Amino acid sequence: GDRKTIYDSASPLILLIDIKDDGLTTYKLLDHILNDFREILCKVSHGAYVPGSVMVVISGNRPIEYMEQQTQRFAFVDGRMENLTKAYPPLLMPLISDRWTKYFTWRGKGDMPEEERAQLRLYVKDAHENGQLIRFWATPDKPGKERDAIWTELLEAGVDLINTDDLAGLRAFLLEKKSKYD
Known part of the structure; x- marks a missing residue:
């Protein structure tokens, strides 16, 4: 049917991806791959959150500014404690680690x-x-x-x-x- 989830939970599975190398280059490659899974991913489209079964969160070398500027995004940013005092919205940074x-x-x-x-x-x-x-x-x-x-x-x-x-x-x-x- 139309069902796009495995579990009867409103909470998506969180998939943390830890980028170890050049954040922007790696993220751009990953973003291209994530597009193939857009039907099951949580995403942001033109400033609106679209729920899905899996929320991809980018950790490590995070290209925050680039991700923030995307009008269609299939991943979110893993924040740090110092980000608690900045005005990053949960739409970009739903997790602080x-x-x-x-x-x-x-x-x-x-x-x-x-x-x-x-x-x-x-x-x-x-x-x-x-x-x-x-x-x-x-x-x-x-x-x-x-x-x-x-x-x-x-x-x-x-x-x-x-x-x-x-x-x-x-x-x-x-x-x-x-x-x-x-």
Whole structure:
């Protein structure tokens, strides 16, 4: 039929693409490829958001100004914390991501320092007030109490996306947390 989604969710799958080389050259090549998948992609067309099943978000070497000028765009920009204070709209930058260790000294051992907990919640509040999602990368990812403590703080603060290479571990953690709150 007309269905363009796999899941019954209004939230698209987020595909993060981390550009390591020349951002503009790489993005232009990628943009040409993304056009072939336009039917399933979230996009911006003449300033209007068009929902889709997959939202492509460009990370790494991001050609922000070029992407901002496109009238038809099949990808979005992964912002950084310093972008919270700039006026990039969520239509361009729906996600703010940054390195955990750049902003926090706590690695999950003992209680999170109150000033860091307050700062985490402020980052989340600012992103959400801007209509943006937020995530942190480079959080401890080795199974154990420290990782679980950080994941718990991220959840309780309202962080939208938890970064991990251990998908099975995160799934188990989230299912356990869900059963505790149900």
